[in-house]
Ligand code: HEM
């Protein structure tokens with residue numbers, strides 16, 4: 001009946017037509033439907049021009065090969081945020097006629113997922129230092145240094161963003177400043193913060209790290225060491241020694257070892273900047289964690305800091321944190 | 337043609353037979369010198385891209401151990417990774433397979449290649465597209481970071497020109513055949529060209545690729561690239577080279593036909609297994625997973641057909657320098673594909689997705705399966721064309737370096753990837769999982785070094801069987 005092996009016309013046109021039909025069913029059809037039915041989440045904001053430029057740098061420098069931006073509805077991704085929805089990507093579009101829609105979802109996690117990195121790591125200074133040399137802030141990192149996104153100048157212009165690297169990591173002489181490309185990239189990274197799904201409250205999605213799934217949490221309170229490792233160690237380092245000139249040590253720090261834990265808790269809740277600590281001023285700022293860590297978790301991390309690296313100061317209970325949080329909120333309400 | 341016989345005697349390599357335990361070429365094929373030239377230049381281009389592309393791969397492997405070696409823009413991981421993948425895909429694997437394919441299509445149709453000019457056009461267009469694409473990527477221009485689609489469309493259009501030229505050439509050659517039936521190799525080879533042309537077009541057309549539409553097309557494209565291009569090409573070559581070298585017919589023609597149709601029906605549907613648990617429609621993922629399991633049918637049918645053809649020919653295989661490559665290729669086709677079927681299951685994907693396990697799978701398949709079958713074809717068939725005997729000891733050296741390197745690469749990535757995945761499920765801080773991978777990355781670099789050395793030897797071996805240049809050759813090339 002079918003003379004496929006004798007009739008080349010029949011054989012190859014069948015082969016082609018079947019492939020086209022299957023392609024329409026499995027790829028073009030669903031893609032078309034997705035593109036036309038997906039709306040951006042009403043809670044999300046359009047990308048700014050700066051962020052769009054940053055995304056371009058992100059694609060051109062190949063960040064996508066090591067970083068994903070998709071949270072799956074499964075256990076290993078629990079701490080990354082809420083599961084990604086199609087609407088999360090509806091604002092990602094073809095940038096022009098020469099290029100195609102960026103594939104930000106990624107396919108490999110040589111580095112961590114970045115879906116919520118803007119929330120997790122809001123500090124622009126940290127990102128700049130990390131991009132110039134990741135090992136300056138995360139000594140075990142294998143991420144490449146993106147040195148060509150920076151310039152060394154003798155005297156920085158007024159509006160230049162100066163990056164101060166810790167000893168040994170900066171240029172030998174001159175001042176390090178960020179180029180436009182670095183600034184747009186950081187603006188893009190800072191914008192990576194999942195919009196809540198409609199009907200879900202902002203904190204509900206949770207970008208808390210290292211806590212929810214740890215065995216300790218299931219057994220009892222959250223594990224302070226693990227919260228420290230994922231929320232604080234990128235700046236203060238896992239041995240509590242900080243990074244000279246950039247992030248203060250917490251080992252032997254006066255606030256961390258003080259009898260009264262109030263200030264310690266306050267700084268974690270609201271962040272800190274511009275304070276001289278033991279004679280050194282720090283150019284970077286400490287972000288606040290009030291929205292990201294709950295009272296149990298803050299108590300756990302405070303206690304971890306107060307009892308590690310030779311520190312031994314009185315510990316706190318979640319109730320103390322709750323009281324301090326409340327007092328701070330009242331104070332700020334009053335000042336309004 | 338006398339010219340090729342002259343090559344055999346001129347080379348003066350006949351005396352090697354005394355010392356080598358492997359048997360030598362048993363026939364010198366009477367092929368048109370224009371075909372010989374064309375095939376050898378495809379092979380030479382492919383080999384150039386193999387050496388260049390895996391030098392880059394080797395360098396990338398080292399950056400996992402010493403990240404600071406790559407702090408210049410054009411040496412940076414993010415720019416060189418797509419250079420590696422695209423060079424070994426479009427430069428090495430495509431041209432290597434097409435080298436042998438041009439010969440197989442003409443030979444099995446018992447006729448002349450329809451047009452040598454089209455053959456050269458395709459070679460030129462593909463080489464140009466890889467050069468332009470690599471320059472573009474190194475300069476920091478990326479189409480969008482979608483794997484294997486990183487060349488911008490004008491560059492990929494050149495590649496498509498090459499495909500069109502091959503498609504026309506193969507089709508007309510097959511149509512002019514002096515045999516009654518279309519040999520099964522040609523089903524696979526020409527179908528691969530037709531499918532890939534379609535798939536590249538679909539992948540580059542705008543209009544349905546914004547937002548998550550892009551991801552659906554990417555899944556389709558990424559797997560059809562390996563599944564409807566390299567896989568059928570490599571299988572098509574093997575349906576010719578294996579029976580040819582064993583000097584007996586293929587075990588079952590109908591098993592080959594069954595594998596062909598199931599390949600078309602099942603493989604086309606499985607692309608979305610690259611995005612299991614991603615926010616693309618759940619039904620596409622489920623279809624992809626079901627057909628990924630279904631792929632066991634063509635894979636087992638193909639493998640069985642090859643293995644049953646080999647049965648009883650143990651002595652021939654151990655005395656041949658080319659057949660061991662085919663054995664390895666067939667075994668890795670089976671192992672790698674079955675590994676893929678397991679990876680697609682949601683329960684296993686949970687452990688392995690996003691980890692280096694996938695990188696292991698890519699190399700087990702693209703290297704263990706595709707590259708080994710190309711080498712088998714080149715070592716098995718090209719010496720018959722030039723009449724020059726290659727150095728047996730060096731073919732053995734290439735074989736063992738590549739095989740042992742690949743095993744180190746595959747095993748280290750599989751174990752490392754499993755550990756990585758389990759640590760993520762436990763929820764340990766991310767950086768600890770990076771540290772845990774270091775020893776496996778070291779093993780990968782060691783394996784990669786062996787593979788790379790093997791490729792240098794392969795380049796030398798190809799040079800040693802290069803056809804002797806004669807005046808008639810030169811004239812022929814001008815035609
Ligand atoms: C037929 C059976 C096969 C199945 C079911 C299969 C399945 C898979 C799956 C599920 C993945 C994604 C893994 C993940 O990201 O979690 C994958 C990746 C991959 N497979 Fe296969 N595979 C098969 C055969 C092959 C063959 C024959 C080749 C090569 C010719 C191949 C080349 C690749 C490559 C290169 C990737 C990596 C893609 C990327 O992320 O860049 N596979 N495969």
Ligand code: HEM
Pocket residue numbers: 065108110386390393394395396397417420421424425428429694695696698699702703707780781783784785787788
């Ligand atoms: C013909 C030979 C080769 C082919 C076809 C090939 C193919 C590939 C493919 C498809 C990928 C993408 C993997 C994925 O996303 O899952 C890749 C990545 C890579 N390959 Fe190869 N490769 C070859 C040889 C080599 C060699 C000799 C080395 C040396 C070590 C190497 C090192 C790498 C590295 C380091 C990566 C990046 C993995 C990552 O992103 O984590 N490759 N290669």
